[in-house]
Amino acid sequence: MKAQTFVNPLEDSKQSSKVTDPCILVIFGATGDLTARKLMPALYNLALDAQLPSHFALVGFARREKTDDQFRKEMYDAVTNFSRTKPVDEKLWANFSNQLFYHVSEFDQDSGYEALKKRLDELDQKLGTKGNRVYYLSIQPSFFPLVVDKLHKHGLIYDTNEVQDRFSRVIIEKPFGHDLNSSIELQQTLTKSLSESQIYRIDHYLGKETVQNLLVFRFANSIFESIWNNRYIDHVQITVAEELGIGSRGRFWEEAGMLRDIVQNHMMQLLSLMAMEPPVSLNANDIRDEKVKVVRAIRPIDMANFGKYVVRGQYAPGFIEGKPVIGYRQEANVSPNSSVETYVAMQLFIDNWRWAGVPFFLRAGKRLPKRTTEIAITFKNIPGVLFHQTNNSTEKNVLTIRIQPNEGIALKINSKVPGPSSPIQPVKMDFRYDSYFGVTPPEAYERLICDCMLGESTLFARVDEVEASWQLFTPILERWAESGPSDFPNYEAGTWGPQAAADLIGKEGRSWRIL
Amino acid sequence: MTNTPSQENKTITKPNHKTTTACLFNIVFYIERPGLISLYQNFLNILQKRFPCRSIFIIEDNSIESVKWMINGIEGAKATAPLDQITILSPKINNESVYFLILTYLLADIPTYSIWSQDIIEKNPILDKIEKITSKIVFDPQITTNLKDFAGVLLSKIEHSHTSITDFAWFSSFGWRELFASIFNTSEKIEHLFHAKIIRIRYNDFKADGKQFHIPAIYFQAWIAAQMNWKVKEVEYIEGNIRISYERFLNDTIILLSPQISDEEKAGQITSIDIEGIMGVHYLFKKGVKDSFVKIWISYNDLCEIPFQATLSEPSKEQLVLKELFSPGTNLHYHNMLKLLYQSKWNIK
Numbered sequence: 095m096k097a098q099t100f101v102n103p104l105e106d107s108k109q110s111s112k113v114t115d116p117c118i119l120v121i122f123g124a125t126g127d128l129t130a131r132k133l134m135p136a137l138y139n140l141a142l143d144a145q146l147p148s149h150f151a152l153v154g155f156a157r158r159e160k161t162d163d164q165f166r167k168e169m170y171d172a173v174t175n176f177s178r179t180k181p182v183d184e185k186l187w188a189n190f191s192n193q194l195f196y197h198v199s200e201f202d203q204d205s206g207y208e209a210l211k212k213r214l215d216e217l218d219q220k221l222g223t224k225g226n227r228v229y230y231l232s233i234q235p236s237f238f239p240l241v242v243d244k245l246h247k248h249g250l251i252y253d254t255n256e257v258q259d260r261f262s263r264v265i266i267e268k269p270f271g272h273d274l275n276s277s278i279e280l281q282q283t284l285t286k287s288l289s290e291s292q293i294y295r296i297d298h299y300l301g302k303e304t305v306q307n308l309l310v311f312r313f314a315n316s317i318f319e320s321i322w323n324n325r326y327i328d329h330v331q332i333t334v335a336e337e338l339g340i341g342s343r344g345r346f347w348e349e350a351g352m353l354r355d356i357v358q359n360h361m362m363q364l365l366s367l368m369a370m371e372p373p374v375s376l377n378a379n380d381i382r383d384e385k386v387k388v389v390r391a392i393r394p395i396d397m398a399n400f401g402k403y404v405v406r407g408q409y410a411p412g413f414i415e416g417k418p419v420i421g422y423r424q425e426a427n428v429s430p431n432s433s434v435e436t437y438v439a440m441q442l443f444i445d446n447w448r449w450a451g452v453p454f455f456l457r458a459g460k461r462l463p464k465r466t467t468e469i470a471i472t473f474k475n476i477p478g479v480l481f482h483q484t485n486n487s488t489e490k491n492v493l494t495i496r497i498q499p500n501e502g503i504a505l506k507i508n509s510k511v512p513g514p515s516s517p518i519q520p521v522k523m524d525f526r527y528d529s530y531f532g533v534t535p536p537e538a539y540e541r542l543i544c545d546c547m548l549g550e551s552t553l554f555a556r557v558d559e560v561e562a563s564w565q566l567f568t569p570i571l572e573r574w575a576e577s578g579p580s581d582f583p584n585y586e587a588g589t590w591g592p593q594a595a596a597d598l599i600g601k602e603g604r605s606w607r608i609l
Numbered sequence: 610m611t612n613t614p615s616q617e618n619k620t621i622t623k624p625n626h627k628t629t630t631a632c633l634f635n636i637v638f639y640i641e642r643p644g645l646i647s648l649y650q651n652f653l654n655i656l657q658k659r660f661p662c663r664s665i666f667i668i669e670d671n672s673i674e675s676v677k678w679m680i681n682g683i684e685g686a687k688a689t690a691p692l693d694q695i696t697i698l699s700p701k702i703n704n705e706s707v708y709f710l711i712l713t714y715l716l717a718d719i720p721t722y723s724i725w726s727q728d729i730i731e732k733n734p735i736l737d738k739i740e741k742i743t744s745k746i747v748f749d750p751q752i753t754t755n756l757k758d759f760a761g762v763l764l765s766k767i768e769h770s771h772t773s774i775t776d777f778a779w780f781s782s783f784g785w786r787e788l789f790a791s792i793f794n795t796s797e798k799i800e801h802l803f804h805a806k807i808i809r810i811r812y813n814d815f816k817a818d819g820k821q822f823h824i825p826a827i828y829f830q831a832w833i834a835a836q837m838n839w840k841v842k843e844v845e846y847i848e849g850n851i852r853i854s855y856e857r858f859l860n861d862t863i864i865l866l867s868p869q870i871s872d873e874e875k876a877g878q879i880t881s882i883d884i885e886g887i888m889g890v891h892y893l894f895k896k897g898v899k900d901s902f903v904k905i906w907i908s909y910n911d912l913c914e915i916p917f918q919a920t921l922s923e924p925s926k927e928q929l930v931l932k933e934l935f936s937p938g939t940n941l942h943y944h945n946m947l948k949l950l951y952q953s954k955w956n957i958k
Contacts, residue, residue: 100795100796102790102793102794102799103799103836103837104786104789104790104793104799104802104833104836105790105794106786106790106940106941106942116791143924143928144784144922144923144924144928146920147791148787148788148791148919148920148921148922149791149917149919149920150920186901188900189900189901189902189920192902193920219915219917220915220917220918221917221918221919222905222917222918222919529661530632530633530660530661531633531659531660
């Protein structure tokens with residue numbers, strides 16, 4: 095006899111606040127920058143929008159000595175400085191801050207975890223949070239295995255095979271390893287204590303409204319699907335450009351580089367959402383299945399012609415917004431002979447029926463002229479009849495999805511210029527988020543934290559996605575490690591990258607968009 | 610004041626703005642009582658900060674003989690999106706042209722919503738026409754004198770005209786509904802609620818502007834009853850309290866609505882709920898004064914759970930309205946509640 099699933103007659107699935115499950119969120123590394131700049135403002139705005147569960151608490155776990163009240167005061171300052179909504183709603187904060195607590199311990203201290211367990215159990219009693227836990231590891235990745243192991247050892251993580259009436263989840267931030275082997279090793283370590291369904295790998299790009307809008311744009315509008323393929327599309331450019339340098343992150347950057355920091359994760363998310371097949375449903379695994387298929391279909395880089403398809407760069411001194419800036423090698427904590435790349439450009443091919451023959455050009459760089467992230471889809475040119483006969487040139491149609499800033503979608507079309515002769519000029523049909531939706535959209539972390547509490551994993555990277563991506567890029571890293579670049583630094587800060595990048599796209603008569 | 614809609618339409622898209630007027634939806638307000646104009650204007654101002662929209666106010670003005678209208682361009686928070694408000698003053702009678710004016714000002718290809726602040730028990734030909742072009746209408750039961758007939762009219766619209774509907778009083782119990790759904794979340798607890806003998810609901814009846822603040826409490830208890838499938842047996846008014854008897858399987862449940870007066874709580878706010886069940890089951894919910902915490906005590910014949918606290922979700926009315934407007938169709942729980950309200954007369958004066 096089938097077990098009857100309980101359907102709560104009081105739960106209004108269409109109107110209820112998204113999050114209905116009570117839980118306690120524990121942030122490891124709560125005194126760090128991410129908590130102050132992103133996590134706490136996100137939680138405050140979730141509270142403001144009534145998106146937090148009725149039964150909720152936050153516990154900050156860190157090494158520095160602090161009382162609950164001191165932590166609450168610091169979090170108030172963080173929200174005041176970094177929240178997207180201002181000023182702080184004092185009445186809401188007065189209520190919300192009573193749900194914030196602080197726990198002092200070293201990451202390797204067993205007594206600290208025992209005390210944490212006791213504290214969480216007490217909060218369950220006081221606040222009705224029912225034993226549900228979300229652990230956010232806002233710490234160095236090297237500490238992930240230690241913390242997860244301790245959580246498991248002290249019964250703070252539940253075995254999903256044995257415990258069904260409450261949940262425990264762990265959120266980890268990228269990088270998920272630094273190459274294929276380390277990624278597999280990390281996964282093996284984590285899965286000693288956790289099942290895959292308990293691991294939430296954050297890629298904050300997936301929390302951005304415009305990135306989520308990619309799925310809606312593609313699959314909630316019938317007109318695009320029939321042209322979203324190699325019969326109509328000439329090429330795709332994905333750009334992640336930043337005008338900032340590496341700032342004070344020299345030590346981190348010397349270990350990471352642009353390929354690890356941006357291309358392997360954020361750009362692959364953009365590419366897979368842009369190129370995927372329609373999923374069978376909006377279920378997390380169905381969507382992620384299609385994304386993985388895209389990454390697996392990417393042709394491995396032809397190592398015999400490596401330089402034709404992959405270019406790396408490093409910024410030299412230059413000018414940003416008219417002001418002089420130093421080069422990468424002059425930045426703090428960077429070796430004066432560093433061979434770490436701050437720019438990557440590459441040409442990829444997706445070998446499937448939809449995309450065969452369509453080049454995907456990716457570029458990501460620091461100290462480029464402006465901050466912009468976009469996907470630009472250039473359509474094939476019209477047949478050479480009609481308007482070419484009247485000495486008019488027509489530009490290719492381009493559909494641009496602007497991820498940041500000026501979030502929106504634009505379509506470049508050709509239009510007749512009013513007047514008796516018939517010159518044709520390109521014009522833009524432009525949808526801008528800020529024009530239609532008024533106030534600033536929710537921050538990525540708001541959506542992601544909310545989804546994790548809901549158990550909704552669509553916007554989190556799955557292990558096979560991560561490993562497929564590392565499979566593609568590890569050979570590139572290995573090739574680079576074999577021999578240092580002879581021409582670094584090879585682009586001035588404030589320009590669009592090295593000449594080799596222009597040659598990479600130029601070899602087939604195309605060019606990078608000037609943004 | 611102007612009397613050339615097509616000329617005025619051109620002024621809305623101002624030539625010196627080099628960007629397109631952005632607009633997410635049209636929203637039509639009908640306001641019967643002049644005293645409520647500023648309330649709805651404030652509401653609109655907050656709404657427009659989030660989502661640029663074209664707004665049309667229809668204000669009943671019986672001092673004039675024929676319809677008049679004017680355009681106000683309002684700059685939004687971002688200068689790239691000029692916002693529009695069209696105000697139409699109309700006498701109650703001789704108002705046939707209003708509908709045609711509205712049609713002139715609606716922007717194409719975007720949804721149209723409506724906020725209708727009028728006692729809809731009286732027929733209004735404008736409403737009948739507006740319904741056909743509106744995606745959703747929000748009514749205001751505070752205006753009505755007869756809640757049963759009000760519910761009846763809404764039910765008729767839902768069932769025969771297939772109009773999507775909601776009302777403001779429905780939003781006011783959002784937090785308590787969410788809380789109840791989170792507490793009564795197992796079949797065992799639903800059974801406790803279903804077999805409740807007495808439910809006492811206290812609410813703040815602090816009066817202002819002559820409005821009726823027992824409607825939120827009436828709605829909330831009607832929602833519980835509707836979801837539990839109880840039938841109204843009798844509604845009595847005893848010394849300011851409202852006593853409702855519900856028929857359920859084998860026994861009756863009594864719900865008692867008791868007003869309190871407090872200037873520290875929002876008018877209409879439910880402040881405590883006390884549920885006495887069978888076999889010693891008891892649930893008590895008490896909202897803290899001026900804060901969003903609700904203390905909860907649950908006890909059984911032989912056991913008391915440790916009291917705990919939950920947060921009452923209190924999003925703003927504007928957030929709730931938007932959520933409802935963007936959600937297609939009439940909310941099923943709301944529809945069930947209206948059916949229950951229609952079962953009996955409610956003295957709401």
